[in-house]
Amino acid sequence: MKTTCPYCGVGCGVEVNAQGEGWRVSGDGDHPANTGRLCVKGAALAETLIPAGRLLWPQIAGRRVSWQTALDSVAERLQAIIQQHGPNAVAFYASGQLLTEDYYVANKLMKGFIGSGNIDTNSRLCMASAVTAYKRALGADAVPCCYEDFDHAEVIVLAGSNAAWTHPVAWQRLVQAKQQNPALRVVVIDPRRSASCDLADLHLPLTPGSDGALFNGLLRWLAQGGYGDSVMQPQLDQVAETLAAAADWTPAHVAQACQLPQEEVEQFYRLFAAHQRVLTLWCMGINQSSSGSDKCNAILNAHLFSGKIGRPGSGPFSLTGQPNAMGGREVGGLANQLAAQMDFTPENIDRLQRFWRSDRVATQPGLKAVDLFQAIGRGEVKAVWIMGTNPAVSLPDGNAVAQALQRCELVIVSEVMRATDTSAFADILLPAQAWGEKNGTVTNSERRISRQRAFMPAQGEARPDWWMLAQVAQRLGYGAAFNWQHPAEIFREHAALSGFENQGRRAFDISGLAQLSNLQWERLQPVQWPVNGDFPQGRARLFGERRFYHPDGRARLLPVTPVGPRVATSQRWPLMMNTGRIRDQWHTMTRTGLVPRLLQHTSEPFVAIHPDDALRQGIWPDTLVRIQSRHGWMIARASLTEDQTPGTLFVPMHWNQQYCAEGNVDRLVAPWRCPHSGQPESKQTPVRIQSWHSDWQGMLFLRDNVTLNPIRWWCRVPIAGGIARFTLAHDGDPRCWLQGLLKPEWTLQQAGDERDFHHLVAWYQGEVQLAFYAAARRPVVDETLIATAFQQPPDSAASRFALLAGRAMQGEARGKTVCSCFGTGEQQIAAAIRQGALNCATLGQQLKCGTNCGSCLPELKKLIAQHAPQQAEAESGRSA
Template sequence: MKTTCPYCGVGCGVEVNADAQGWRVCGDAHHPANAGRLCVKGAALGETLTPAGRLLWPQVAGRRVSWQTALDSVAERLQAIIQRHGPDAVAFYASGQLLTEDYYVANKLMKGFLGSGNIDTNSRLCMASAVTGYKRALGADAVPCCYEDFTHAGVIVLVGSNAAWTHPVAYQRLVQAKQQNPALRVVVIDPRRSASCDLADLHLPLSPGSDGALFNGLLRWLAQGGYGDSAMLPQLAQVRETLAAAADWTPERVARACQLPQSEVERFYGLFAEHQRVLTLWCMGINQSSSGSDKCNAILNAHLFSGKIGQPGSGPFSLTGQPNAMGGREAGGLANQLAAQMDFTPENIDRLQRFWHSDRVATQPGLKAVDLFQAIGRGEVKAVWIMGTNPAVSLPDGNAVAQALQRCELVIVSEVMRATDTSAFADILLPAQAWGEKNGTVTNSERRISRQRAFVPPQGEARPDWWILAQVAQRLGYAAAFSWQHPAEIFREHAALSGFENNGRRAFDISGLAQLSNDEWDRLQPVQWPVNADFPQGCARLFSTRRFYHPDGKARLLPVAPAGPRVAASRRWPLMMNTGRIRDQWHTMTRTGLVPRLLQHYSEPFIALHPDDALRHGIWPDALVRIQSRHGWMIARASLTEDQTPGTLFVPMHWNQQYCAEGNVDRLVAPWRCPHSGQPESKQTPVRIQPWHSDWQGALFVRDNVTLAPLCWWCRVPVADGITRFTLAHQGDPRRWLQALLQPEWTLQQAGDDRAFYHLVAWHQGEVKLAFYAAARRPVLDDVSIVAAFQQPPASSASRFALLAGRAVQGETRGKTVCSCFGTGEQQIAAAIRQGALTCAALGQQLKCGTNCGSCLPELKKLIEQYAPQQAEAVSGRSV
């Protein structure tokens, strides 16, 4: 079965086949987005197809009920609130994990028939600034580029994007382009030295949030050097005003604002100006800012003025965060747009009323994500229906979000998993179908529509999101408009609307697909919109004709006044915290947290900081630390690295209360947001840091998940089928804490002293039931050997004592996992390097690491740099 990956916006095609071990997932060699490549998350999708933790049936007030009862309850309670308080007292909060058909139904119900604009989506947290930038400049939310442009570019600029980890397959295409064309120059603009810098010819570690100044200076450089495109300039509006706004941004001023050497700034400007084919890729480092929209327009200004758009290898290319963030925008999932990417103009409202045969179409935008949950907290929004997302973890000011949900009169949650931080607040829980069970379409970063196909039966009583919404709509009295029997019917309506009275005035147009039969829709091949009479086979690049979607056909340059973070670092809050993704996890871990190998690379939240900052604040490597902002605090492990710029921290966004106590970083993030896009500033939060002390730290391995006695801090990690490891930290005597977990029939093997050191292994009927290790600092253990003892109990006394010590019986431990695809550890890699494997290819041949998705290649190169000198010294010593 061919389908599409449900993770990032690269939109990789996958092939799924059943075998004796379950479902085997591999890349679809014929899908144009990935040509057979998959990252480790995509390759592990088969391991997520499990009933473990699933929400299997509807619940009302915590009780299992029938679907009819649940749907009746949703409709009756929504109707009652609307009758008392009006439609704006109700809101939907959707997700880039929904399919386009789901989004279309949700938006149609809310904006078309309930009559409120209050439907927004977690795409507000990742793509809203890019949307605003494109619309202001180009007249439409229309990404002009495609992945094929990687192979045509002379310069590729990565700004605010660690694509090596966040979009690994796209990054590997970039690597391949560099290999095929060594003249290709890659510039990485990022305050930290991320894995993506492995490919960089130039890395600009600019001051956090200063990107607007850098690109404003680039526009001035282009204008001063005569690099404006004479053919493009007549097609641009607001040129004079925009150049005037950039006129004072000399290289000297930019260098000061960005805290960069002027020579490096000028080198970047020269590369951009002197190459005809320049591709700029950006992501959350640009978008997630209180001035994110202006930063996007600063990038667009440079491309438009120099004419580097609409041609192979050239253009401003925003990398979408989620699998269907663009599909949601097409269907109207953002609060400030109508369906088919239409704005709230009288003409569009009238058009939609006639198409939907409804006189209740919303006439003004609704509440954007952060504003929406603040309105819930104030009691203005009485009911919220949350679909396929976890805002209690992902939204900024997380404590306030939790309080808002706690006070909300009606919280409805459509979810795949039973226990999430958000579902804990639900009055009504509705089981939704998961990837592999649901059927529909998604759109990736390059406007490519692909099919997600069902290939497994749904777990329990799970239903498609579109069906749940349509059933509620029918109960609210709108049966005629929500009577679909198949998702292909919804797609046809969506496609027809995109072409309705369009006549080339709106960029989004897939009317060429509006007549697909159900079978044709089911067989639909990946295609880039627009798909219409002009482009029956789709369109790879937009704006090659230099005509744009503003009414006059011109693009707009936008005067930009660069702004830094909303709140600067200070004596009280001296460090600037950046949040983001890590390589092997996705969003709030509801899917990837189920897969043990995806927790091998990083198994708990960490705080990356420069060694100088660690010394200044009294922090040791691997210590637990507490970071705090004006809004909240968290505890995580210190990771010291010179990849961080002094004065900055990096903290992953994924951990939640299901996997870690006090590990949610978004509790610290302020709700500051871009005034144009509504996107929050998740990248620059002033914080302070200090050591966090406990009497002991430990690790607990158990056969099944258990309810722990109260603890100061813990982190849960599934390490194998039915085996869980908890990392722990607490006060007092570890023996006393452990007693609550021990069963009287167990045989105990123990070792300890009068202080924090204490090890215990519990046996019953020849099986290991529990293994516990505590010390003053986190004990160094060989997890692989401990887990193996649970699976195959050690028989010899030596192996039992090794288990009690938490070490391998013999040989070197594997060490920290570097390659998740093959479970290759740092110590194994170091040993191979010492033995002469001095290239990534040699390591791959010996250990397989780096030979699958390629995400670990930057780390392999670093390890070669680290251990190769030792190998050289050893060789030198032998030769003496």
């Protein structure tokens, strides 16, 4: 079965085949987005297809009910609130995890029949600034580029994107392009030295939030040097005003504002100006800002002015965060859109009323995500239906979001997993189908529509999101408009609307797919929109003919006045915190947190800090620290690295209360947002940091995910064989804390002293039940040895003693996992390097590391640089 990966916006094709009682997942070699490649998360998808933790039936107030009862209750309670308080008292909060068909139904119900604009989506947190910029400049939310452009580019600029970790398959395509064309130049613009810098010919570690200044300066450089495109100029509006706004941004001014060497700023400008095929890839480092829309437009200004758009190898290319963020934008999933990418103009409202045959179509935009949850907190929005997302973790000012949900009169959550931070607030829980069970379409970063196909039966009583919404709509009295029996019917309606009274005026048009039969829809091959009479097979690039989607057919430059973060650092809050993804995890871990090997590389929240900053704060490597902002605090493990610019921190966004105590970074992030897009400023939060002390830290391994005794800090990780591992920190005597978990029938084997450490292994009928290791600092133990002991109990005194010690008596431990695809550890790699494996290719031949998704290649190169000199010295000593 061919389907599409449910993670990032690359939109990789996946092949799934039955294998014994499970499934085997591999890359689809025929899918143009990935041509067979998969990252480690995609390769591990089969390991997420388990019943553990699933929400299997509807619940009201924690009690199992029938679908009939649950749907009746949803409709009755929504109707009562609407009748008493009006349609704006209810809201939907959707997700880029939804399929396009689900999204379409949600938007149609809220904006078309309930009559409110109050449907927004977690795409507001990742792509809203890019959407706003595209619409302001191009007249439409229309990404002009495609992945094939990587192969044609002469210069590729990565701005605010660590694609090596966040979009690994697209990154590998970039790596391949560089290998095939060594003349290709790669520029990385990022305050920290990320894994993506491994490929960079030029890295610009600019001051956080100063991207607007850098690109304003680029526009001035292009204008001053005569690099404007003569064919494009007549097609541009607001040129004089925009150039005037950039006039003061000389290279010297830019260098000062960005805290960069002027010669490196000019080197970047020369590269951009001197080549026609320039591709700028950007992501959250640009979008997630209180001036995110203007930063995106500053990028677009440079490309439009120089004509670097619409041709092979050139253009502004935003990398989408989620698998169907683009699909949600197509159907009007954002609060300031109508369906088919239409805006709230009288003409569009009238058009939609006639198409949907409804006189209740919303006439004004609804509340954007942050505003929506603030309105819930104030009691203005009294009911919210949250679909396939976890706002209690992912939204900024997380403590306020939790308080808003706690106070809300009616919280409905349709979700795959039973226990999430958000579902804890649900009055009504509805079990949604998961990847592998649901059936529909998604659209990736390059406008490519692909099928996500069902290949396994739904768990329990799980149902499609579109079906739940349609059932509620029928109960609200809108049955005729929501009487679909198959998702292909919804897709046909969506496609027909995209072409309705379009005549080429709207960019999004897939009317060529509006007549697909159910069978043709089932067999639909990946295709890039538009798909219509002019482009029946789709279209890879847009704007090559220099016609845009403003009414006059022209594009618009936008005058940009660069501004810094909403709140600057200060003596009280001296460090600027950046948040983002890590290599092997996805969003709030509801799927990837189930897979042991995806938690081997990084298993708990950390904060990356420059050694100079750590020294000033009295922080040592691997210690626990407390990070605090004006809005909240968290605990994380200190990781000292010179890759971090002094004065800045990086903290991953993924951890939540299901996996860690006090590990949610979005509790610290302020709700500041771009005034145009509504996207939060998640990248620049002033904070302070200090050591966090406890009497002891421990590692606990046990068979069941038990409820722990009260403890100051913990972090849970699933490991192989169904064992749970907890990292712990607490005060007092660890033996006293542990006592509550021990059972009287267990036989105990212990070692330790009064102050330094305490180890304990519990046995029952010859099997290991629990293993515990505590010391003043986090104990270093061999996790593989311990996990194996639970499956194959040690049968000798020496092996039992090794288990009690937490490490093998002989041989070298595998060490920290570097390659998650093959479970290759740091110490294994270091040993191979010392034995002569002095490049990534040789390491791959010996240990397989780096030969699948390639995300670990930058780390492998660092290890080679670290250990190869030792190997060379040893060779020199032997020869002497």
